[in-house]
Amino acid sequence: MTRLARGLGRLATAAVAAAVLAAVDGSGAEPPAVIAISAHRFEFSPAEVTLERGTPVILRLSSQDVTHGFYSRPLGLDELIEPGQVLEVPLTPKDAGRYTVICDHFCGAGHGGMKMTVTVR
Amino acid sequence: MIIDRRNFLRITGLSLGAGALYRVAPALASDGPAGQLARAQAKANGEAVTPFSFVQLSDTHVGFSGPPNPTGTAAFERAVAMVNRLDPPPDLILFTGDLTHDSQAPGVPATRMRRFREIAADLRVTEHHLVPGEHDAGLDGGALYREHFGETSHAFDHKGVHFIGLDNVSRARPEVGPAQLAWLRQDLARFPRTAPIVLFTHRPLFDLKPEWEWFTRDGAEVMKLLEPFENVTVLYGHIHREDTHQVGAVRHLAARSLVFAFPDPAQVVDKKPLAFEPERPFRQLGLRVVHAGPGPAPRAATVACDEIELTLREHSGTEGFAQLLRPTSLAPGDPP
Numbered sequence: 001m002t003r004l005a006r007g008l009g010r011l012a013t014a015a016v017a018a019a020v021l022a023a024v025d026g027s028g029a030e031p032p033a034v035i036a037i038s039a040h041r042f043e044f045s046p047a048e049v050t051l052e053r054g055t056p057v058i059l060r061l062s063s064q065d066v067t068h069g070f071y072s073r074p075l076g077l078d079e080l081i082e083p084g085q086v087l088e089v090p091l092t093p094k095d096a097g098r099y100t101v102i103c104d105h106f107c108g109a110g111h112g113g114m115k116m117t118v119t120v121r
Numbered sequence: 122m123i124i125d126r127r128n129f130l131r132i133t134g135l136s137l138g139a140g141a142l143y144r145v146a147p148a149l150a151s152d153g154p155a156g157q158l159a160r161a162q163a164k165a166n167g168e169a170v171t172p173f174s175f176v177q178l179s180d181t182h183v184g185f186s187g188p189p190n191p192t193g194t195a196a197f198e199r200a201v202a203m204v205n206r207l208d209p210p211p212d213l214i215l216f217t218g219d220l221t222h223d224s225q226a227p228g229v230p231a232t233r234m235r236r237f238r239e240i241a242a243d244l245r246v247t248e249h250h251l252v253p254g255e256h257d258a259g260l261d262g263g264a265l266y267r268e269h270f271g272e273t274s275h276a277f278d279h280k281g282v283h284f285i286g287l288d289n290v291s292r293a294r295p296e297v298g299p300a301q302l303a304w305l306r307q308d309l310a311r312f313p314r315t316a317p318i319v320l321f322t323h324r325p326l327f328d329l330k331p332e333w334e335w336f337t338r339d340g341a342e343v344m345k346l347l348e349p350f351e352n353v354t355v356l357y358g359h360i361h362r363e364d365t366h367q368v369g370a371v372r373h374l375a376a377r378s379l380v381f382a383f384p385d386p387a388q389v390v391d392k393k394p395l396a397f398e399p400e401r402p403f404r405q406l407g408l409r410v411v412h413a414g415p416g417p418a419p420r421a422a423t424v425a426c427d428e429i430e431l432t433l434r435e436h437s438g439t440e441g442f443a444q445l446l447r448p449t450s451l452a453p454g455d456p457p
Contacts, residue, residue, distance in 0.1 A: 111259075
């Protein structure tokens with residue numbers, strides 16, 4: 001089998017897989033990846049995530065202790081994470097860069113340093 | 122005598138810099154053009170500005186203990202001693218929040234507030250006006266602060282200047298909130314646009330560095346309410362460093378902290394306190410003295426500032442208060 005034929009074969013496989021996924025969710029698009037982010041005094045976990053520019057994701061936010069904020073103006077993020085609740089926030093980053101997300105709901109003495117980094121490639 | 126605006130601005134221009142208000146102020150009491158304008162301004166405002174000075178202290182963080190400052194309340198106590206040596210003494214002391222460092226341990230926040238009050242009680246000047254910082258009021262909506270210090274926002278008049286203490290911390294997020302905005306709107310309604318206004322609060326009311334939480338979410342709404350007023354100075358803390366920022370006719374002045382300093386956000390990425398220097402324990406900590414003319418400003422020579430690097434901000438302070446001398450809405454030649 002030539003390299004071209006193998007390439008066409010992989011493309012066909014990918015196309016079939018995409019068609020199956022489209023048939024499953026009915027939208028014709030792959031569902032966005034879900035990224036779980038947990039907040040607790042005075043950290044976000046993970047402290048850094050990397051996203052692809054233009055690729056939608058769902059941020060699944062939760063708090064392990066008290067109410068936290070989740071704020072980044074350039075990314076359009078402005079949420080309150082209440083303990084005991086799970087918040088799903090869709091995000092499609094438009095521009096590459098490194099963004100700081102802060103807790104903007106005062107949560108105690110270490111609040112001023114509670115942040116995470118979102119890198120968009 | 123009729124004075125034109127260009128001539129007046131030349132006078133205030135001279136006021137920027139060393140000894141500025143000191144130089145301009147006597148003219149306000151004279152029969153000269155500046156005095157004529159001062160009288161016109163007093164007539165418009167209902168009360169003349171009479172000489173006084175006040176001190177702003179900020180971010181004392183009583184109870185804080187850590188590598189950025191192992192000396193605890195030493196800088197605060199030294200600042201109290203310095204203020205007590207000011208001659209003439211200031212009329213007022215403004216505290217712009219983070220009086221105490223918060224703690225989740227039962228009873229500790231109240232103990233720290235009592236300790237703050239003990240140190241502040243050593244000030245010979247007894248008229249103190251306070252607003253909370255997030256470390257004082259961010260966890261309980263300001264309940265404990267109110268027990269110790271009264272309402273988290275208030276307004277008062279002093280010698281022709283209207284002071285407004287605004288709370289942008291007790292809603293846990295950096296915001297003033299609709300109820301306080303309504304209160305502010307009502308408070309300002311009785312003043313003419315020439316009224317001298319000093320607003321003091323904890324966080325900056327403009328976007329200084331949002332990713333360091335150096336902003337107020339609805340700060341623009343506050344400033345919109347103040348927009349009609351020509352003589353507005355905003356004093357704040359929170360950022361633990363000096364900063365001067367001009368937006369339109371409003372000058373925003375940040376005080377230094379009395380516990381540790383933050384770096385210039387334009388120079389570093391991470392918000393980390395500057396390292397403690399044992400040989401210079403009070404470097405970049407200090408107080409700001411603002412003088413409202415007319416009349417001579419307190420002389421730096423009366424303050425021993427060899428140990429604390431004193432922010433004797435007569436100069437930037439008078440820049441702020443130079444706005445009091447900008448009667449842009451008083452037509453040239455208005456009758457005194």
